[in-house]
Amino acid sequence: MADLSLGSGAYNALSLPFAPEAEQSVLGAVLLDSACMDRVAEILPRPEYFYQVNNSLIYATMLDMFTLGKPIDFVTVLEQLKPQKGFDEASGKTYLLQLAQLVPSISNVETYANIVRDKYDTRTLIVTAREILEEAGSGEVPASTLLDSAEQRIFDIRRGKNMQGLQRIDEIILDTFDRLDQLNSPDSDKFRGVPTGIKELDETITGLNRTDLILLGARPGMGKTSFALNIARHAAVKAGRKVAFFSLEMGREQLCSRLLSTEALVGGTKLRTGKLADDEWVRLVEAGDILSKAPIYFDDNPSITVPEMKAKLRRLKDVDLVIIDYLQLMNGTSRRGGDNRVQEISEITRGLKVMAKELNIPVLTLSQLARDSEKRTSHRPVLSDLRDSGSIEQDADIVLFLYREDYYANEGDPEESDKNSGECIVAKNRHGEAKTVPLHWQGEFMRFTAQEAFRSEY
Secondary structure (H helix, E strand, O other): OOOOEOOOOOOOOOOOOOOHHHHHHHHHHHHHOOOHHHHHHHHOOOHHHOOEHHHHHHHHHHHHHHHOOOOOOHHHHHHHHOOOOOOOHHHHHHHHHHHHHHOOOHHHHHHHHHHHHHHHHHHHHHHHHHHHHHHHHHOOOOHHHHHHHHHHHHHHHHHHHOOOOOOOHHHHHHHHHHHHHHHOOOOHHHOOOEOOOOHHHHHHHOOEOOOOEEEEEEOOOOOHHHHHHHHHHHHHHHOOOOEEEEEOOOOHHHHHHHHHHHHHOOOHHHHHHOOOOHHHHHHHHHHHHHHHOOOEEEEOOOOOOHHHHHHHHHHHOOOOEEEEEOHHHOOOOOOOOHHHHHHHHHHHHHHHHHHHHHHOOOEEEEEEEOOHHHHOOOOOOOHHHEOOOOHHHHHOOEEEEEEOHHHHHHHOOHHHOOOOEEEEEEEEEOOOOOOEEEEEEEHHHOEEEEHHHHHHHO
């Protein structure tokens, strides 16, 4: 059985570190005592962690046997290796015997496994750095894309190294009590979910909570971008939270104009024409001063991917809320064709959920709804109206729908419809009940408010 090294031809110009003695000691310890696999499999879950081909092949065989509950020792491993292509029985038998004889101490098997894992992480870092250098040297990849890709690769290595195993419930209970203490401390607002500005909605979903993927769905023109901007404004201006807003449809100036209209209560049409009264100019200047101090960041790249978002958010640091407008305009990283759009959306929603968990932030994603709701007598949206993929409903922790009766006024008597009424339908809520929250809609200012808040203003 030849002693070969993975990748020796591809990386002959750059020596890759490995620890042959540690690799052999891990394998030998398992051959002598199969119970060692219980301790080793968590540290080395894949055969790729072994650098030498023969060691990787033997460990892959051991993992398969461990998974199937088969006994592991010199004889059983040898029998499993015999049918495999490229395995020489004579030299392989000798090598297995040597492994069993080379182990310094079975009790130190976890230490040997950690050495193997550490060398693997170092090799991965070297190979990743080399690939980044090659891409940079080719001149074919834009610097911004190269930077995002490099950050993501390095982060993936760190994430794999920092993965934790099973945690005993008493430790989790202590963490839970610590969080409850924080929620009842004078600084409790820092530890609560990001407020939406709609009191009844916040009470229903307990705000926008860390690691949650929140989906906001509506038909085009229903006001979902306005609702998202209202949330961003309240979170940043009123609650002092840092908000990152990714818009794949509207430009950042358009979004800023909408915020100014909402904050100053100046009609959007007047902002586009510039025909403002003196008092409106005053309100607009005051609104500009308030918003300029708010920690809101816009990105209007129309072709952004989830990895690019993660890279930008890590550079921005300490982000409290991410808003994406909107899901169906995003691209997946696999670049599948149009026939696989459902798979692509599934990949994107899963990526967004993982991003929320990795960065420990709530991610609010807007989504278009299918036309099915318009074919029904009742136009109120339901979960089956989500476009492109059932994974949207599956991956989301909370699903919200916007509905305005006046949107369908042309189908009935326009005079009977309430132009200012709206609803936020909580269709899915992992933290509590599903219910409908009444809203007040001011179309002139692109503004949603709670009905009680609106009545208290006038």
